[in-house]
Amino acid sequence: MKNGQPITQKDFPQIEAAAKSFQLNQAIFDELNYYGEFGEVLGKHPKLWKLKLEQDVSLYDELEAFSRRATLRANISRDNKKLEKMKPGPGKDEFAKKIERYVLERDLIDSKFDFKRRKK
Incomplete structure (x- = not known):
């Protein structure tokens, strides 16, 4: 070389x-x-993806936030089930990061708009 x-x-x-x-x-x-x-x-x-996510959430109005939160809840539930079935490896790690982003966005929406998650 x-x-x-x-x-x-x-x-x-x-x-x-x-x-x-x-x-x-x-x-x-x-x-x-x-x-x-x-x-x-x-x-x-x-x-910087967290900063971008915070900026995006700050632009949501209440209706957008409510709709996005419902979508995120569905995605988190669906993708957690998929994640459990995946074999260990880089693909599973990347998929877990995707879910982490969904959870963070949902939590940011909850805190900004004071949405409360239902407890089962």
Whole structure:
């Protein structure tokens, strides 16, 4: 890899780390450009999706919030059942993150609009 030498198996961890670093830097760059152009968070970078979600919820009126909350409750219930049946691995981890986002959005809506979840 260095000085014109061929790439070997031991070079792959460095290559992988460089690719991940590039992807992270690209995501940050995209966020900054989007913010500069539109004045709001894009929310694609892992550290900024919560901020984007908070901004989105702050824009809901009460009717939108009520409707979105019902959709989120249904999605959380459905997806938790799917998650239980999934085999461990990266796919299951990503799916769990999706549910986590639904739960956070529902909780943000509940706190902003003082909706109370029914207890069973």
